[in-house]
Amino acid sequence: MFLAVDLNDNRPIYQQLVEQIKALIARGDLREGMALPSVRQVAADLGVNLNTVAIAYRELQDQGLLAVRHGAGTVVASRRLTECDPGELARPLRSALTHLVLAGLSKAAIKQLVQSELEKLDQKGASNERVASP
Amino acid sequence: MFLAVDLNDNRPIYQQLVEQIKALIARGDLREGMALPSVRQVAADLGVNLNTVAIAYRELQDQGLLAVRHGAGTVVASRRLTECDPGELARPLRSALTHLVLAGLSKAAIKQLVQSELEKLDQKGASNERVASP
């Protein structure tokens, strides 16, 4: 299984699941139309409450990333760009960068870190830029 | 005053204050030894409870960013760089970048955003690199 809960993480479990599934989609490990394991199975595998998983799935559905097909499980939705206030969009970025600056990293070191993290995300997730090969 | 609370923000007020003050320190608007407004004054200005502000100040004290002197006010602490696991350090960055990718931003757009945010931070905070030339 590709999901895990970290008990040493302060964040609520459902939020950890949301983040992880988002990351899988962003990386391209989960693509449009691919099925996700059922709420019950995830709950059983991780040993968490069924409701907790359901809330995570619902959150992702609300964000337009998952499509819940009645009786047929849950699949990755067709990519719809999330509509956000551009100002709001950058807030977590701003917060993360502040964190790094206060930790003493130089501007160059931070840009390098961003670069390497972006490459990790783009390894498989180039679905948007892909042009012709299938 | 340079602080504000956003009621539309999900995060607790005290955490908003922590973030804002951290940003001010990272930008160089607040420097070593500079005094912060008193807990009571901030509370009055923002219309929040005294304790809420005290919790924010205390959090920053625990993180080593503020030096709170009982009876004598609060000042920005002398910076000792926080030593952290580099892996842990990048986690919020990773999360923020995932967020942006899912919002549909291209790799190039994200790097540009990072660049512009870093420049905002570096406007004033170059005090360490500047030596003597003017």
Added chain:
Amino acid sequence: MFLAVDLNDNRPIYQQLVEQIKALIARGDLREGMALPSVRQVAADLGVNLNTVAIAYRELQDQGLLAVRHGAGTVVASRRLTECDPGELARPLRSALTHLVLAGLSKAAIKQLVQSELEKLDQKGASNERVASP
């Protein structure tokens, strides 16, 4: 119950609780993953305010000793050794030893006291060294 507040103690109640819980963990009475009584229960048992206990738990969470799971109670965190400046680490020891010297204890008496206190701590806490022999 294994906690108590001493009203003759100058230190704030929440700090007394922090110290006591730390001691229980150091002694091995509380081990990784063990659940602590709820904030409400401790507050009721000790006759102190709910917030006072919450502050103590939160402090221990910040120090990485407890894992507080919203809605699911509090457990002893999986230990990751705290990395500290060795000089800073010895400060409370230095202060305590000074105290004992001024009270008139001989060097030998102090070492004996240290020995006996350490034995109390090591009674149960040898879980890491024990391997497999019984």
Added chain:
Amino acid sequence: MFLAVDLNDNRPIYQQLVEQIKALIARGDLREGMALPSVRQVAADLGVNLNTVAIAYRELQDQGLLAVRHGAGTVVASRRLTECDPGELARPLRSALTHLVLAGLSKAAIKQLVQSELEKLDQKGASNERVASP
């Protein structure tokens, strides 16, 4: 001057002064009958409030370590063993040892640390054991 205030220390200034003077006495740098600088001079040297120093001196007087001779300044009192509940006496030691155990130090490492700290204190402060030479 042999006293200093550390602004990055959370403890109140007067308590820092008390600790430092106690350490000087324990080490033997200050011996019976030796004069201390006046309250005013210490206050001026350290740039702290006159009252703050006075409170520190008074605290030490209450503990029987200093003798304030009206109009003639302050001297180190003739050593009187501090009367304490033996249980109370060990509390700071217990707390310091707990701290070290939780930081991951082994029993042996702690005893070695105690040994080295005690030797620092005994360098000059052997006034109790000294037998014959004056």
Added chain:
DNA sequence: GTGGTCTAGACCACG
């Protein structure tokens, strides 16, 4: 049920 946060108002310790 759990913990998290906030308020209002009180009292104490420090400088």
Added chain:
DNA sequence: GTGGTCTAGACCACC
């Protein structure tokens, strides 16, 4: 004046 702590009681989020 400053910050520190505590109380009582409320409401919210999580499981």
